[in-house]
Amino acid sequence: MTLIDLANPTRFLSLTAKVLPWLAGATAVLLIVGLYQSAMAPDDYQQGATVKIMFIHVPNAWLAMFVWGIMSVAALGTLVWRHPLADVAAKAAAPIGAAFTFLALVTGSLWGRPMWGTYWEWDARLTSVLILFLMYLGLMALWRAVEDPSRAARAAAILTLVGAINLPIIKFSVDWWNTLHQPASVMRMGGSSLDRAFLVPLLVMAIAFSLLFITLHLAAMRNEILRRRIRTLQMMQAGRPTV
Amino acid sequence: MIGCALLVLGIAVALVLNALRDSIVFFSTPAMVAEKHIPAGKRFRLGGLVEPGSLQRGEHLAVSFKISDGSATLPVAYQGILPDLFREGQGVVAEGALDPAGVFKADTVLAKHDETYMPKEVADALKKQGHWKDDYGANAGKKSGDGGKSMQGASR
Numbered sequence: 168m169t170l171i172d173l174a175n176p177t178r179f180l181s182l183t184a185k186v187l188p189w190l191a192g193a194t195a196v197l198l199i200v201g202l203y204q205s206a207m208a209p210d211d212y213q214q215g216a217t218v219k220i221m222f223i224h225v226p227n228a229w230l231a232m233f234v235w236g237i238m239s240v241a242a243l244g245t246l247v248w249r250h251p252l253a254d255v256a257a258k259a260a261a262p263i264g265a266a267f268t269f270l271a272l273v274t275g276s277l278w279g280r281p282m283w284g285t286y287w288e289w290d291a292r293l294t295s296v297l298i299l300f301l302m303y304l305g306l307m308a309l310w311r312a313v314e315d316p317s318r319a320a321r322a323a324a325i326l327t328l329v330g331a332i333n334l335p336i337i338k339f340s341v342d343w344w345n346t347l348h349q350p351a352s353v354m355r356m357g358g359s360s361l362d363r364a365f366l367v368p369l370l371v372m373a374i375a376f377s378l379l380f381i382t383l384h385l386a387a388m389r390n391e392i393l394r395r396r397i398r399t400l401q402m403m404q405a406g407r408p409t410v
Numbered sequence: 411m412i413g414c415a416l417l418v419l420g421i422a423v424a425l426v427l428n429a430l431r432d433s434i435v436f437f438s439t440p441a442m443v444a445e446k447h448i449p450a451g452k453r454f455r456l457g458g459l460v461e462p463g464s465l466q467r468g469e470h471l472a473v474s475f476k477i478s479d480g481s482a483t484l485p486v487a488y489q490g491i492l493p494d495l496f497r498e499g500q501g502v503v504a505e506g507a508l509d510p511a512g513v514f515k516a517d518t519v520l521a522k523h524d525e526t527y528m529p530k531e532v533a534d535a536l537k538k539q540g541h542w543k544d545d546y547g548a549n550a551g552k553k554s555g556d557g558g559k560s561m562q563g564a565s566r
Contacts, residue, residue, distance in 0.1 A: 209529035209530070209531070210529065210530055211527050211528065211529065211530070212528055212529065212530040212532070212533035212534075213495060213523060214495070214523065214527075218527060221527070243412070246412060247412065281493075281494060282493070282494070282495055282521065282523060283493060283495075283520045283521055283522070283523075284492075284493030284494075284496075284518075284519065284520045284521055285518075285520055288436070288520065289436075290436040291434050291435075291436065328412065328416060329419060331416075332416075332419060332420055332423050336423075336427070343427075344431070344434050344435045344436065345435040345436050345437050345438075345439070345457060346436050347436055347437075347503055347520060347522060349522065349523055349524055349525045350524075350525045351525060352525040352526070352527060355525070360525050360526045360527070361526075361527045361528075362527055362528035362529060362532055364528075364529050364532075365527045365528075365529075
């Protein structure tokens with residue numbers, strides 16, 4: 168099984184039809200386990216119970232960046248390899264990524280109020296994530312603004328690659344500049360500074376959110392393929408001379 | 411071709427960010443303030459650790475404390491409710507301006523927390539075994555704002 172085998176939309180549809188129920192089931196199980204572990208996690212020594220917002224906030228924030236990374240690979244697929252499903256993957260991922268980014272911003276805001284004393288500050292990490300959210304919205308608008316799918320795909324692919332510059336800025340903003348947001352806890356030099364009691368539920372939630380994304384993404388890609396087929400059929404219908 | 415374009419774009423962004431470095435930093439430390447000679451009345455954010463033993467509470471939620479970054483220290487005056495995490499030894503960011511006497515008059519105080527997360531029992535156990543590097547609990551004071559809820563004075 169290679170990417171080339173998946174290039175045929177019909178094979179993609181039949182394969183995902185088999186895989187999707189299992190993915191959805193695994194997502195549900197892991198989400199339940201992760202939420203249960205999160206609820207049972209102990210209070211933090213300085214943040215108390217508000218630390219539990221982390222189990223929702225951090226997976227959302229990771230996925231917000233991960234989805235843009237996926238779209239960047241798909242953008243290369245569109246521009247370089249001309250993979251037929253690459254632009255379908257990129258288009259289907261944008262709204263899901265926007266939703267993850269929005270949730271990361273909202274949960275972060277709700278966490279910031281009790282801990283930092285503010286819902287929002289224009290620090291480098293918060294601002295760069297807000298820019299990511301606005302770029303998701305711009306990308307979705309661009310997909311809709313150009314009617315011809317293949318031309319829309321090229322424009323969106325270029326915007327996606329330009330926007331990818333923001334990913335390292337988000338990741339390292341807390342190291343490069345003084346920020347209100349604390350530096351990374353899990354993915355950092357010298358190992359995680361999270362106690363196991365918090366690390367285990369966080370990783371379970373992160374895997375659950377990743378599976379959730381894959382499930383939603385494959386389903387959205389199927390919809391997009393079917394939508395394009397309908398469009399083609401309508402075009403053929405319109406082109407046929409009426410009796 | 412795409413790789414070249416991205417490389418050029420990346421360098422451009424890096425140069426822009428480098429040029430904007432002063433405005434992107436969220437706060438200045440006392441040492442940076444001394445270096446930059448910020449005039450009295452100009453608003454900026456001051457960040458650092460609340461110096462242990464410097465916190466004084468007055469009437470009507472007035473507090474004064476010192477913010478230190480290890481090499482320099484600035485006195486801060488503030489009136490209002492402090493965030494829950496505020497305590498001596500904690501990282502804070504205050505927004506306001508210097509007065510002519512060199513005291514930083516803050517109208518907002520935000521608390522920072524570090525990237526370490528651990529259950530309270532683990533923190534207590536570490537402290538008991540003497541593995542805690544800083545002054546955990548040593549400087550816990552009473553807060554006027556939250557009905558004297560006990561505080562654990564731990565931070566880096």
